[in-house]
Amino acid sequence: MNRYSTALFASTCLSAALLLAACGSSSNAPAPQATAQTTPALVAKPDVIITVDGVQHACVVALYGEPNGSSIPCTDLIAFIRNELRVPNGAVYDLRTTPPVDKAEVLKVHANLKDAGYAFIGGHS
Numbered sequence: 001m002n003r004y005s006t007a008l009f010a011s012t013c014l015s016a017a018l019l020l021a022a023c024g025s026s027s028n029a030p031a032p033q034a035t036a037q038t039t040p041a042l043v044a045k046p047d048v049i050i051t052v053d054g055v056q057h058a059c060v061v062a063l064y065g066e067p068n069g070s071s072i073p074c075t076d077l078i079a080f081i082r083n084e085l086r087v088p089n090g091a092v093y094d095l096r097t098t099p100p101v102d103k104a105e106v107l108k109v110h111a112n113l114k115d116a117g118y119a120f121i122g123g124h125s
Contacts, residue, residue, distance in 0.1 A: 046121045047091035048081060052109055054101035059109065061085065074109055078116045089117030 051060040052074065059077050062069030063085060072080050081087045093113055097106060110120065 045092075046094040048085060048087050048093045048118075049096065050077065050093055050109065050113075051096040051098055052101050052106050053098045055098060063087070074105060077109060078112055081118075082116075087118075090119065092119045092121045094121045 045064050047064055049062050049064060049069070051069065053060055053071070056071060058071045059074040060069040060071050061077065061080060070080070070084075081093075095106070095110060095113075113120070
């Protein structure tokens with residue numbers, strides 16, 4: 001390679017690098033808005049649904065899509081989800097209530113699920 005070819009090659013590489021750098025995202029660009037198309041399907045469907053039943057003083061637990069759940073003491077919830085339903089850590093849950101429900105019990109269930117590594121999807125009453 002002669003001097004002219006080397007200079008031309010270096011100039012071409014520098015131009016290409018500058019062009020690619022200019023194509024990057026701008027820090028002034030607005031953040032993309034979440035839509036139904038960009039929202040993960042995981043958010044739409046919890047892996048497990050827990051209903052704190054205020055009348056029975058128990059938790060009713062069902063996998064998503066199951067018509068009926070199992071009624072268990074809320075103190076046994078984490079063990080039941082892991083061992084019986086085989087729902088892994090990181091799975092998404094929805095928490096519902098059947099009045100009259102003790103708010104402290106609901107908060108305790110939320111805390112236990114979070115501590116066990118489960119993610120809350122939303123909630124319904």
